[in-house]
Amino acid sequence: MTDTSDGWRSFLVRWSQEWADAQDGDVPARDEEPLRTRRLGFPPASEERIRELEERLGHRLPPSYRSFLAVSDGWRHAGGFVWVLAGTDGVRWHEDSAGLSEYFPGELDDDPTPEDELLAGMWGRALQLDVESDAVYVLLDPGDVDEAGEWAVYTWASWRAEPPTRYGSFRAFMASMYREFHHLQVSRSERGGSVFANATTRALDASVAAARLDALAGRYEQAAATLAEAVAYGRPRASGLHDQIRRLLGQTYMVSFQGLAADPVYAPEIVPVLVAEQARMRRDGPMGASDLPGSSDTVRAAADEVRRQIGEGTYRYTAEGPFGRAVEEARELARWGDTDAAWHTLRAALPDWRPLSPEHLAPLGLCADPLLGPLITPDRGRELLATPRAGQPGDIPPPTADVDPPGLAWLADERPGTLLTSYRFLLVEGVAPPQLPSRLAATDTGPAALNAPATLWDARTRFRPGESVPPWADTALTAVGRAGPAWSFAFEAAPGGGFDARRLVSPGLAASRGTRTVTVWSEPSRGHRPGVFHLSVAENGEERYGFTARGTTTEHRGPVPEPLRFPPGGPDEHRRHEHRALEALTTEFGVRLPRLALTQGRLHTLRTRPWNRTPGPGEPYLTIGFVQHRP
Incomplete structure (x- = not known):
């Protein structure tokens, strides 16, 4: 006009x-x-x-x-x-x-x-x-x-x-x-048992069909603009298709997929995405008729089962054919922290993906998978959408940059006040992650085994000291995974107990039999309490060298390689020296820690042996408890 x-x-x-x-x-x-x-x-x-x-x-x-x-x-x-x-x-x-x-x-x-x-x-x-x-x-x-x-x-x-x-x-x-007139008239006509159709609606519906092919061919921006216009006119297919593009771009507000979740053909793919978003928003209760309008009791029952699986972290996205095999391979990589490699595997298989039916644009269910969902960042969502799928011709887009930074030094760059402000970890050479329980697991927890994958926050909060373990024991659930071609890691964020050099009994000593281990413990300064950075390298059950830096003093033990030595310095220099020490560790041993898996993903967890020994005679400790009085 x-x-x-x-x-x-x-x-x-x-x-x-x-x-x-x-x-x-x-x-x-x-x-x-x-x-x-x-x-x-x-x-x-x-x-x-x-x-x-x-x-x-x-x-x-x-x-x-x-x-x-x-x-x-x-x-x-x-x-x-x-x-x-x-x-x-x-x-x-x-x-x-x-x-x-x-x-x-x-x-x-x-x-x-x-x-x-x-x-x-x-x-x-x-x-x-x-x-x-x-x-x-x-x-x-x-x-x-x-x-x-x-x-x-x-x-x-x-x-x-x-x-x-x-x-x-x-x-x-x-x-x-x-x-707005068009949008409202569509539903009015449906309620009256008629169809609102004219030259405008027919042209819009033709544009929606063309946009679907554009989206499958990787021309998602053009498709999104066309579909957004059709959505404004209330065209029936447009919202379901447009919401799929929006969700993969990380836009979750008002995403409902317009009835696709109620369709038994699409429900297995769409419902988990809605349930996962509901869980992320901390909305309790089952999905009812208002969440899945037009759905059958069977679909709603399936939605409740998906909610249970997502709450327990056991939901698994599956697909048919070559892409389905790539999904399983990517999941195996992601559960040990190799998230970039997992994404490369999925990306390479995207041209082999096939839709469930004509209203399906992309493997949306990946977003609900607890291991694979964190891989789909907004940039990778764009890359997925720009990759031709379902046999459509088109150019493969250039790959996005890997998400995980190399090495270990990124830990020193995390913002103060986050879950990673303090941390401790073990690196074990020549031992695969599934073998870590036999070297690190607490001896009073039954057969040594890894727990199901969990977020870092769950690993930090799921174990509650004081029930079967004394509070001084300082045990916790650590996340485990691969730390490079020849190393595995066990990582704990925000350790519950403070570092005490007099009582430290690093699990790395016992874990080093027949191999090498690296133990790192970092605590920031708090008020008048100086920051601590502890590092030790053990081999065959004995410490070879290490140091403990506290405030302006550093105690070195053994022949610490020059690049690893931690110079004295004030509080302002402590983080810089920590960064340099972590860079040197990366160079010395060729190790890394996966930031995406640790901060947003899920990893197998393991309850370790105590990091601190039992207090000896004359070594008191304080336990603080809270009692709630009810009126």
Whole structure:
């Protein structure tokens, strides 16, 4: 639509005819005349009448509203909630008649945004265009003008419980109201047992079909723009397809997949994604009819089972054919922390992925898998969408950069106050992760075995000292995985017990029989308590060398290689020296720790032997407990 008279005329005629064709049965008395004439507009306003309005207002009207009046002096049914829109005789100053400036944007702070400043003055200076509406204000703001001279339009309704909506011009407002008419009419026709169909809807449906092929061929940005337009018009297939693209881009707000979750064909792929998001938002309870509208009892029961699996971390995404085999291979890599390698495996197999049925665009269920879901970062989601799938031709996009930084030094760069502010870990050479329990596991927990994969937070909080283990024992669940081609790791974030060199009995000593181990323990400074960085290298059950840096002093033991030596320094230098020591460890042993798996993924866990020995005679310890008194 253009702002010329011809542009407005063809647009308004199409709107009027589509509205009239959609009416069935009785209509309100006010709609009898527009239905009979098939015209929602009014006779055009003359140039003289428009100039008289401008003289009365003391403003020249913005181009798109001015040219609109020259075609139709007002409008009926602007969208679903504005029944009459003002022509030349109905325009009036709003003058903040409802007192809304007190609430939007509210009291301005010392550095308000330009948008807030415009909104603050809009209520007192705007023209009001709504004549009859469902408590909807339509305001044309002469103080919010673009380079073409267009005035912004603001709409607000109390029942929407949202801030005012801004449109860049009257033309943009009317285009949006036309889309709103379409969107609402789709559901109205369905409720009445009819189909809302016309040349516009047929063209939109054809564009949705083309967008589906674009998406499968990797042209997801073009597809997303087409689908977003169709969604605004309420086309039935568009939201289900568009939400799949949005979810893989990390956009989870208002993603529902428009009925696909209720379809038994798509439910196995879609429901886990909805359940996983519900769990992430900490929403309890089963998914009911409101979450899965139109679904059968069977689908809802399956959703409840998926919820249980996701809550326990046992849900597994599966697929058929070569891509399904790649999924299993990627899962095996991810569960030991090789998340970049896992993503490379999935990425290489994406061209072999096949949809469940025509409404399926991508392996969306990956997002719900507790091991593979963290791999799908927004950048990788874009890479997935840009890769041709389902046999569609297209160019393979360049790979995104790996997520995990190399080596160990990234630990020293984590922000203070996070879960990784303090940590301790063991590196064991020549031992695969599944073999770590025989070397590290606590002896009072039954047969040595790894627990199911868990997040780092679960590993930090699942074990509760004081039940079967004395509080001084300082045992915890550590996350385990691969630390490089020849090494495995056992990592614990935010250890519960503080470092005490006098009582330290590193599990690395016992674990080093027949091999080498590296033990690292880092604690930041807290108040008057200095930071600590401890490192030791053991071989065949004996420490070969190590050091403990505390505050401004460092105690070296054995022949510590020069690159690993920790120089003395103040609190400001402690983190820098820690970074350098971790870099030297990386170079000396060729090791690494996977940041993505540790911070966002799930890894197998292991309850280790105590890191601290039993207090000896004359070595007191303090236990603090809390008792809750109920009234």
